[in-house]
Amino acid sequence: MSLAQRRILLGVSGGIAAYKSCELVRRLRDLGAEVRVVMTEGATRFVSATTFQALSGQPVRTSLWDAEAEAAMGHIELARWAERILVAPASADLIARLAHGLANDLLTTVCLASAAPLYVAPAMNQQMWAHPAVQANVETLRQRGVRLLGPASGDQACGDIGSGRMLEPLELREALVASYGDQALHGLKVVVSAGPTYEDIDPVRFIGNRSSGRMGFAVAEAAAQAGAEVTLVAGPVSLATPPGIARRIDVRSAAQMRDAVVASTANADIYIGAAAVGDYRPAQVAEHKLKKHDGAPLELRLAENPDILATLAAQTVRPFLVGFAAETHDVERYARDKLARKGLDMIAANQVGGGLGFEAADNALTLYSPEGTIELPRVSKTELARQLVARVAERYRAVRP
Numbered sequence: 001m002s003l004a005q006r007r008i009l010l011g012v013s014g015g016i017a018a019y020k021s022c023e024l025v026r027r028l029r030d031l032g033a034e035v036r037v038v039m040t041e042g043a044t045r046f047v048s049a050t051t052f053q054a055l056s057g058q059p060v061r062t063s064l065w066d067a068e069a070e071a072a073m074g075h076i077e078l079a080r081w082a083e084r085i086l087v088a089p090a091s092a093d094l095i096a097r098l099a100h101g102l103a104n105d106l107l108t109t110v111c112l113a114s115a116a117p118l119y120v121a122p123a124m125n126q127q128m129w130a131h132p133a134v135q136a137n138v139e140t141l142r143q144r145g146v147r148l149l150g151p152a153s154g155d156q157a158c159g160d161i162g163s164g165r166m167l168e169p170l171e172l173r174e175a176l177v178a179s180y181g182d183q184a185l186h187g188l189k190v191v192v193s194a195g196p197t198y199e200d201i202d203p204v205r206f207i208g209n210r211s212s213g214r215m216g217f218a219v220a221e222a223a224a225q226a227g228a229e230v231t232l233v234a235g236p237v238s239l240a241t242p243p244g245i246a247r248r249i250d251v252r253s254a255a256q257m258r259d260a261v262v263a264s265t266a267n268a269d270i271y272i273g274a275a276a277v278g279d280y281r282p283a284q285v286a287e288h289k290l291k292k293h294d295g296a297p298l299e300l301r302l303a304e305n306p307d308i309l310a311t312l313a314a315q316t317v318r319p320f321l322v323g324f325a326a327e328t329h330d331v332e333r334y335a336r337d338k339l340a341r342k343g344l345d346m347i348a349a350n351q352v353g354g355g356l357g358f359e360a361a362d363n364a365l366t367l368y369s370p371e372g373t374i375e376l377p378r379v380s381k382t383e384l385a386r387q388l389v390a391r392v393a394e395r396y397r398a399v400r401p
């Protein structure tokens with residue numbers, strides 16, 4: 001089990017079970033997680049912020065009105081930082097505020113401002129837990145995709161017996177570990193390229209392509225979720241960095257992408273080339289904006305770009321190489337040709353054009369490797385990326401045990 005470099009935001013609301021969350025911080029850190037704690041005002045009545053600060057090794061935030069932290073929009077920074085948010089204990093009040101989308105303290109504001117999956121561990125008196133108002137709020141959260149952890153049943157601090165106990169720290173930790181999947185790439189360094197490249201013609205024009213970067217960004221996120229340390233080399237796209245990415249390098253041209261990929265794969269285990277790299281660039285970039293010449297055709301001379309995959313394949317020590325093939329026709333023939341010609345370990349072929357592949361929210365892939373062919377039917381790029389990463393991990397482990 002590992003949570004190495006996982007960024008967990010622990011929200012603590014007011015309840016006696018807050019003392020168990022101190023233990024939870026320790027257990028999360030045992031597995032390598034980075035933990036930051038946000039406490040509600042009520043939580044500070046049960047456990048001091050200093051305790052959580054000492055255990056997490058990080059400053060603890062308790063207020064939305066912390067002038068120093070908020071000068072740099074601290075709540076947004078925290079919301080973006082988190083890969084997972086776990087609220088433990090979650091009191092009836094906190095659950096109600098989450099269900100109704102309130103943002104009247106730092107914790108609820110961060111929950112609203114974050115795209116990270118939200119886990120909630122309720123803790124309250126059994127009569128409160130059974131109350132229809134609480135149950136309705138819990139149902140609202142469930143339907144919204146919030147993962148409810150517990151509560152457990154048993155003796156309560158108030159002397160009652162029943163449902164409403166917070167799960168034990170190790171049970172909560174297990175749920176977070178499980179949320180990261182089977183960690184098939186744990187301990188591996190993976191470089192993913194994504195998006196288009198732009199090749200400048202003059203100061204205002206360029207040759208580009210329709211790649212949005214969505215497929216490559218989904219692959220990078222899936223690799224990070226599978227436990228890899230991921231470097232994402234991104235062409236010019238307007239996508240936010242997915243959670244869990246160790247570093248992102250933004251580039252513009254194919255030559256810049258080649259340099260960034262070669263440098264970052266120096267000690268990488270796997271390279272996945274999802275970028276749509278321009279095959280050609282203008283042989284010369286005009287210094288000034290090109291002008292029209294009375295209807296005369298403009299001729300552009302193009303020079304071939306370096307092939308990034310072929311450059312890596314030619315190295316004596318090379319990462320496991322996964323290419324993509326974007327084809328409008330004869331998909332299998334061209335994909336197999338690229339697999340052999342570029343010296344790849346695997347190629348993921350997709351039919352493109354007519355609304356497929358580029359820019360779309362979903363996609364389908366056929367994977368070719370010396371092992372055989374695997375069809376990954378059309379689903380969202382996020383899900384497809386997970387399936388691709390699982391296959392890459394299997395194949396990698398088979399050839400480089």
Ligand code: PMT
Nearest residue numbers: 211212213214215273276307308309323324325326358359
């Ligand atoms: O970004 P999206 O909008 O989500 O669209 C996704 C996608 C269609 C761009 C993606 O699924 C995809 O197919 N990416 C590869 C596109 C491409 O350039 O294919 P290609 O057949 O031209 O290149 C084959 C492989 O060689 C690719 O892995 C490419 O990264 C690599 N290559 C190409 C040229 C070059 N100079 N160097 C390279 O390494």
